Amino acid sequence: MSGVKIMKRLAKEIKPVSGYMGLCITGGILGQLTILGTLVAGVGIICSYAGIDMFLSTGKWVVALFICALLRGPSRYLEQYFGHHVAYKLLAIMRVNLYDNLRKLSPAKMLDKKNGDVVSTAISDIECIEIFFAHTVAPIVIAVVISCLSLILCAAIWPMIALVMLPFYLVIGVVIPIFSARVGRDTGRDYRLWLGDLKSYLIDSLKGIKEIIAFGKGTERLGNIDKKGGEINQVLHKLIRHRNFVMAMPDLGRTLSRVVIMAICSYGMMIGEVGIGGSAVLMVVLAASFTPVIAISGLSGSLLQTFAAAERVFALEDEKPQVIDPVNPKKGVTNSGEISFSNIGFTYPTRSNVVINGFNMTAKKGDKIAFIGESGSGKSTALRLLLRYWDPDEGEILVGGTNIKDVSLKDCRNNFAMLSQDTWLMNDTIEENIKIGNPYATHEEVVEAAKRACIHDFIENLTDGYQSHAGEMGSRLSGGERQRIGIARVCLRNTPIMILDEPTSSLDTLNEKSILKTLYTEFKDRTIITVSHRASTVAGCDRVYRLDAK
Numbered sequence: 001m002s003g004v005k006i007m008k009r010l011a012k013e014i015k016p017v018s019g020y021m022g023l024c025i026t027g028g029i030l031g032q033l034t035i036l037g038t039l040v041a042g043v044g045i046i047c048s049y050a051g052i053d054m055f056l057s058t059g060k061w062v063v064a065l066f067i068c069a070l071l072r073g074p075s076r077y078l079e080q081y082f083g084h085h086v087a088y089k090l091l092a093i094m095r096v097n098l099y100d101n102l103r104k105l106s107p108a109k110m111l112d113k114k115n116g117d118v119v120s121t122a123i124s125d126i127e128c129i130e131i132f133f134a135h136t137v138a139p140i141v142i143a144v145v146i147s148c149l150s151l152i153l154c155a156a157i158w159p160m161i162a163l164v165m166l167p168f169y170l171v172i173g174v175v176i177p178i179f180s181a182r183v184g185r186d187t188g189r190d191y192r193l194w195l196g197d198l199k200s201y202l203i204d205s206l207k208g209i210k211e212i213i214a215f216g217k218g219t220e221r222l223g224n225i226d227k228k229g230g231e232i233n234q235v236l237h238k239l240i241r242h243r244n245f246v247m248a249m250p251d252l253g254r255t256l257s258r259v260v261i262m263a264i265c266s267y268g269m270m271i272g273e274v275g276i277g278g279s280a281v282l283m284v285v286l287a288a289s290f291t292p293v294i295a296i297s298g299l300s301g302s303l304l305q306t307f308a309a310a311e312r313v314f315a316l317e318d319e320k321p322q323v324i325d326p327v328n329p330k331k332g333v334t335n336s337g338e339i340s341f342s343n344i345g346f347t348y349p350t351r352s353n354v355v356i357n358g359f360n361m362t363a364k365k366g367d368k369i370a371f372i373g374e375s376g377s378g379k380s381t382a383l384r385l386l387l388r389y390w391d392p393d394e395g396e397i398l399v400g401g402t403n404i405k406d407v408s409l410k411d412c413r414n415n416f417a418m419l420s421q422d423t424w425l426m427n428d429t430i431e432e433n434i435k436i437g438n439p440y441a442t443h444e445e446v447v448e449a450a451k452r453a454c455i456h457d458f459i460e461n462l463t464d465g466y467q468s469h470a471g472e473m474g475s476r477l478s479g480g481e482r483q484r485i486g487i488a489r490v491c492l493r494n495t496p497i498m499i500l501d502e503p504t505s506s507l508d509t510l511n512e513k514s515i516l517k518t519l520y521t522e523f524k525d526r527t528i529i530t531v532s533h534r535a536s537t538v539a540g541c542d543r544v545y546r547l548d549a550k
């Protein structure tokens with residue numbers, strides 16, 4: 001994506017808060033005008049004391065000086081306050097938009113992405129865009145307005161000086177930033193990529209710390225972190241060299257412009273085109289008006305990272321999900337427990353080998369169905385197709401007689417309560433974790449579900465009972481305890497179909513028997529599909545479907 005395209009797209013994001021941005025720009029312009037006004041009033045006071053006619057009396061210049069000085073504070077406050085208000089509001093909107101798309105991309109498109117890289121984009125890349133919203137848009141407008149006003153004022157005093165100064169404004173404010181952005185673009189991009197890669201490696205190393213220690217890989221990981229850190233530093237040095245160069249060039253331009261201003265003003269006085277007062281005003285106005293222009297030039301160094309970060313955010317925002325909602329979804333026709341797989345064929349887009357080929361299955365309301373087969377035969381894949389994480393390449397899946405592709409993803413998934421192989425516990429109380437199954441459930445209903453999942457006594461014995469924090473002790477819970485919390489969650493979700501992927505793999509036979517009996521008898525009206533390797537888990541099912549590895 002080109003720099004101009006990124007800027008245009010970022011600028012579009014400002015639309016919902018354009019009023020606040022207007023206030024920020026007004027504050028900025030007013031702030032710069034107060035600086036110019038203070039300097040011009042100073043010149044006015046000195047010249048009128050020296051007996052040079054400066055249009056206003058000394059007293060009026062003093063009043064003007066005080067007004068400008070007093071307005072400087074509030075205008076600066078206005079600019080900074082609304083600039084940051086806009087930036088943080090927009091960053092919050094961008095975070096929500098990004099998470100919304102990540103949600104749609106999950107799980108199919110998210111499997112290929114590195115967790116750390118996505119976290120890096122969702123947090124630090126978005127944070128990096130703050131520079132554009134808070135420190136770029138308004139300063140560009142302010143610099144353009146102040147440069148134009150200064151040139152108009154100069155042209156009113158002596159048109160020639162405006163003509164001579166115009167190229168300085170263009171070179172410092174336009175040519176240098178564009179050139180700098182073009183030259184440093186790849187370095188900025190490399191830095192964000194390396195940073196994402198390092199974060200990903202760190203998160204991976206933390207997640208797998210037990211295995212890393214057990215297999216004696218700690219030193220190797222440490223060495224790799226050190227190596228990656230060194231590589232990042234090299235790119236960072238390039239960025240800093242570039243930024244320093246970019247900061248030095250406009251400063252050089254400003255110094256040269258001052259020499260030219262003085263030379264031309266002296267020449268103007270010599271040939272009688274401008275008086276002492278006019279020259280003094282020209283000198284202070286032109287010198288001061290370069291400050292906002294220089295600020296833009298200086299920004300172009302920081303913007304390299306901002307553009308690279310925005311590019312990464314937009315790439316994630318633009319990525320198309322694996323499955324999409326139909327344009328005109330059918331409504332309310334799938335709420336039953338009937339399921340049918342007819343002639344299903346499926347190959348993962350990233351693989352060449354067929355996973356499911358010509359698979360057929362039917363379940364009536366209340367049927368207890370089992371999928372069995374050796375490891376890798378496609379049992380979990382069949383469940384993923386039912387949940388529409390992917391669409392089959394061949395055949396169709398019907399729920400309640402309707403093709404699941406014809407209803408919205410939300411309506412389709414509202415039919416299912418899912419227990420996956422690894423129960424995810426969010427950073428909240430045990431009660432809230434169970435209530436994921438039904439946020440409106442009462443405490444009594446949560447307790448009832450926990451009893452069905454044979455986890456009630458365990459929870460009661462915790463120091464804070466149902467209010468104990470699962471996040472803090474998530475890693476201290478055994479696999480079986482986590483699995484039973486997952487089962488309680490499923491029990492609470494009132495859907496016609498329950499999907500259980502290895503529901504009792506971490507439980508002893510006693511607990512397994514008791515939980516399955518509860519599930520199969522108490523939920524006799526619900527259709528249950530169970531995936532398991534264990535004969536004991538599928539023993540109570542009405543029908544067993546075998547999937548064969550291809």
Ligand SMILES: Nc1ncnc2c1ncn2[C@@H]1O[C@H](COP(=O)(O)OP(=O)(O)OP(=O)(O)O)[C@@H](O)[C@H]1O
Pocket residue numbers: 111348350351355373374375376377378379380381382
């Ligand atoms: N997201 C994916 N992308 C590509 N291939 C995948 C993906 N998920 C699974 N597979 C492959 O598809 C095949 C079937 O996987 P699946 O998880 O459905 O098997 P399974 O029968 O449930 O196995 P297990 O009993 O070991 O859990 C395997 O070869 C697996 O490597």
